[in-house]
Amino acid sequence: xxxxxxxxxxxxxxxxxxxxxxxxxxxxxxxxxxxxxxxxxxxxxxxxxxxxxxxxxxxxxxxxxxxxxxxxxxxxxxxxxxxxxxxxxxxxxxxxxxxxxxxxxxxxxxxxxxxxxxxxxxxxxxxxxxxxxxxxxxxxxxxxxxxxxxxxxxxxxxxxxxxxxxxxxxxxxxxxxxxxxxxxxxxxxxxxxxxxxxxxxxxxxxxxxxxxxxxxxxxxxxxxxxxxxxxxxxxxxxxxxxxxxxxxxxxxxxxxxxxxxxxxxxxxxxxxxxxxxxxxxxxxxxxxxxxxxxxxxxxxxxxxxxxxxxxxxxxxxxxxxxxxxxxxxxxxxxxxxxxxxxxxxxxxxxxxxxxxxxxxxxxxxxxxxxxxxxxxxxxxxxxxxxxxxxxxxxxxxxxxxxxxxxxxxxxxxxxxxxxxxxxxxxxxxxxxxxxxxxxxxxxxxxxxxxxxxxxxxxxxxxxxxxxxxxxxxxxxxxxxxxxxxxxxxxxxxxxxxxxxxxxxxxxxxxxxxxxxxxxxxxxxxxxxxxxxxxxxxxxxxxxxxxxxxxxxxxxxxxxxxxxxx
RNA sequence: CGGAGCGUAGCUCAGGCGGUAGAGCACUGGCAUGGGGGGCCAGAGGUCGGCGGUUCAAGUCCGCUCGCUCCGACCA
Numbered sequence: 001x002x003x004x005x006x007x008x009x010x011x012x013x014x015x016x017x018x019x020x021x022x023x024x025x026x027x028x029x030x031x032x033x034x035x036x037x038x039x040x041x042x043x044x045x046x047x048x049x050x051x052x053x054x055x056x057x058x059x060x061x062x063x064x065x066x067x068x069x070x071x072x073x074x075x076x077x078x079x080x081x082x083x084x085x086x087x088x089x090x091x092x093x094x095x096x097x098x099x100x101x102x103x104x105x106x107x108x109x110x111x112x113x114x115x116x117x118x119x120x121x122x123x124x125x126x127x128x129x130x131x132x133x134x135x136x137x138x139x140x141x142x143x144x145x146x147x148x149x150x151x152x153x154x155x156x157x158x159x160x161x162x163x164x165x166x167x168x169x170x171x172x173x174x175x176x177x178x179x180x181x182x183x184x185x186x187x188x189x190x191x192x193x194x195x196x197x198x199x200x201x202x203x204x205x206x207x208x209x210x211x212x213x214x215x216x217x218x219x220x221x222x223x224x225x226x227x228x229x230x231x232x233x234x235x236x237x238x239x240x241x242x243x244x245x246x247x248x249x250x251x252x253x254x255x256x257x258x259x260x261x262x263x264x265x266x267x268x269x270x271x272x273x274x275x276x277x278x279x280x281x282x283x284x285x286x287x288x289x290x291x292x293x294x295x296x297x298x299x300x301x302x303x304x305x306x307x308x309x310x311x312x313x314x315x316x317x318x319x320x321x322x323x324x325x326x327x328x329x330x331x332x333x334x335x336x337x338x339x340x341x342x343x344x345x346x347x348x349x350x351x352x353x354x355x356x357x358x359x360x361x362x363x364x365x366x367x368x369x370x371x372x373x374x375x376x377x378x379x380x381x382x383x384x385x386x387x388x389x390x391x392x393x394x395x396x397x398x399x400x401x402x403x404x405x406x407x408x409x410x411x412x413x414x415x416x417x418x419x420x421x422x423x424x425x426x427x428x429x430x431x432x433x434x435x436x437x438x439x440x441x442x443x444x445x446x447x448x449x450x451x452x453x454x455x456x457x458x459x460x461x462x463x464x465x466x467x468x469x470x471x472x473x474x475x476x477x478x479x480x481x482x483x484x485x486x487x488x489x490x491x492x493x494x495x496x497x498x499x500x501x502x503x504x505x506x507x508x509x510x511x512x513x514x515x516x517x518x519x520x521x522x523x524x525x526x527x528x529x530x531x532x533x534x535x536x537x538x539x540x541x542x543x544x545x546x547x548x549x550x551x552x553x554x555x556x557x558x559x560x561x562x563x564x565x
Numbered sequence: 566c567g568g569a570g571c572g573u574a575g576c577u578c579a580g581g582c583g584g585u586a587g588a589g590c591a592c593u594g595g596c597a598u599g600g601g602g603g604g605c606c607a608g609a610g611g612u613c614g615g616c617g618g619u620u621c622a623a624g625u626c627c628g629c630u631c632g633c634u635c636c637g638a639c640c641a
Contacts, residue, residue, distance in 0.1 A: 013577045406641050478599050512601040
C-alpha cells in the first residue's frame with residue numbers, strides 16, 4: 001500500500017477526550033476516530049488490525065471444531081423475557097422499538113438467540129455435540145463508556161456456545177475452548193493470565209477469565225507465582241487459617257466511651273488496638289428486600305460479589321443513613337450484640353478473640369467481645385476480598401495482585417438457558433433432557449486496545465507482529481531524488497511479490513515527519529531509503545528495539561523472505 | 566444514575582471588563598530544503614454547541630437544553 005493513496009490521518013497532539021495510552025495512540029496514529037461516547041469508527045489501519053485479530057481467533061475456533069454462524073444483532077424481547085434477562089440485564093440492555101411497537105434488544109450477548117436456533121433445529125443426541133460461534137458487533141448501553149475501545153457501547157466480540165448431551169461432555173467442550181483460548185492469546189502475543197472468575201449476569205456453574213495485564217484494566221486479580229493459582233478478586237480465595245491471629249484468653253466484655261470515634265482507623269487509634277482486632281458491622285440491603293448485617297475484620301474489605309452469590313440475589317447495596325435510622329441502627333456504632341438483624345460473619349472473624357465492635361449506641365463500643373459468648377452469627381462465610389500478600393489457597397505462598405483487562409471469558413453454563421427456553425434433546429435412552437451448554441467470549445475490539453496498552457512507548461504503538469496492520473514500512477526519505485525513489489519502489493514491488501504486507505511511505509513530506517508517523521503507527525519493521533543508496537545501502541530498523549542495521553541492496557530479497565516467514 | 570469540569574478554526578487551546586474573533590499546529594499556493602513533525606512569503610478557514618432571556622450591543626451575563634470528559638456507583 002502506498003501511503004500517498006492510503007488514509008492515515010495522524011495527529012500531533014492527543015485528542016482532549018483521550019486518557020489512556022491505547023485510546024490516545026489509536027486516535028493519534030489514525031486507526032480509529034470517535035463518533036460519539038463509546039462509538040468508534042475504524043479507519044483502514046484500524047480495520048486491518050481488527051481483521052488480523054478476528055482471523056487468528058477464527059483459525060483457532062475452526063481448528064477446535066466450532067462452526068461459524070452470524071446471528072442478528074436485533075433480538076426480540078420475548079426471547080429475553082423467556083430467560084428473565086429482559087429485567088435482569090437491566091439498563092445495560094439497549095432497547096429499541098419497531099414501528100408496530102414490538103420491542104427488541106440490540107444483542108449484548110446471544111445465549112437466547114443461539115438457544116432458540118438450537119431448540120428449533122436439534123432434536124437428538126445424534127445432533128450433538130455442537131459449538132457455534134460468531135464474530136459480531138455487540139451493544140451495551142454503558143452507564144459510563146470509557147477509555148476508548150476498552151469500554152465502548154458498541155464493540156466487536158467473538159462469542160461461542162457449546163451444546164452437549166451431559167455435563168461430562170460439556171466439561172470436555174469447556175476444556176477444549178480453554179485450550180483454544182490459550183492458543184489464541186499466545187498467538188496474539190499478549191501477556192495474559194487465565195483466572196478463575198465469577199459468572200455474573202451470564203450465570204452458570206463456573207468460569208474462567210482471560211486477563212491481559214494492564215494498568216488501566218478494570219479486573220482486579222490475584223495470582224500465585226509458585227503454584228499458578230489465579231483468580232479475579234471477586235471470587236478469589238486465600239488461606240484463612242494462616243490469616244488468623246493466635247488464640248487468647250477471653251477477657252470480660254466491656255462497654256467503653258468512644259466519642260465521635262467510628263471508623264476503623266479512628267477506633268484503632270483511640271483504643272490503641274490493631275485494625276485486626278476491630279470488627280466492622282455492615283448493614284446490607286439485598287435486592288430481594290432482605291436486610292442483613294455482615295461482620296468483617298477491620299483490615300479486610302468485603303466482597304459484594306461473594307455476598308450476592310451467597311445470598312443468591314441479583315444485587316446488594318449498603319443501607320443508607322436514612323434506612324439505618326428507620327431500622328433504629330446507630331450509624332458509625334453498629335455492632336452485632338443486640339442487633340435486630342440476621343448477623344453473618346466473614347471467615348476472618350472466626351476464631352478472633354477479645355475484639356472490638358460497635359455497641360449500637362452513639363459514642364460507645366464494646367471491647368473484649370468473644371464468639372459465641374457474646375453473640376452468635378448465623379454462619380461464617382467467605383465474604384472478604386483477597387489481596388496481594390494473602391496466603392495462596394493452594395500452596396500458601398503469598399499471592400501477587402495486579403490489574404488487567406478482561407479480554408476473554410468462558411462459562412460452563414449448565415442447563416440454565418436450555419431449561420428456561422426448553423432446549424431439549426432425546427437421549428439414547430429415549431428420554432428428553434435439557435442440553436448442557438457453555439459459552440465463550442472474546443472482546444475483539446477490546447483486544448486491539450489491550451495490545452496497545454501492553455505494547456507502546458513514548459513515540460507510539462509497537463504492534464505485536466501477529467496483529468500489526470503491515471509487517472514492513474518503507475520510508476523513501478527524499479521523493480525528489482530519483483535514485484531514492486527508484487530503490488524504494490523496487491523494494492516495494494519485491495515485497496509485494498514475495499507476499500510481505502508492506503506500507504510504502506512515498507509522500508512528499510519531510511523526513512522527520514515520516515519518522516514520527518512511522519513510530520506512531522508502530523509497524524514492526526522499517527526500511528529507510530535515504531542518502532546511503534549512493535553507497536548501495538538502505539537501513540533496516542526494528543520498531544520494538546530501535547535497532548538499526550545497514551543492508552546492501554542486493555541482500556534485500558533475502559531479507560524480505562525472512563520477514564515473510 | 567449521583568458529583569464535578571469543559572464545549573471558541575480540522576486539532577490543541579487562549580480571549581471572559583459586554584463593544585469588528587485570536588495563537589500554535591494542520592490545510593491551500595509559491596520559494597527554498599531533504600535523516601527525526603525544520604524555514605520564508607501569501608492565503609483560506611468560525612451560525613464562539615443549541616434554544617431562549619437581559620441589553621443600544623452577548624463568545625462574554627442569566628435560564629434551559631444537548632454533547633464530551635473526569636470522579637463515584639455499575640460493568641466485559
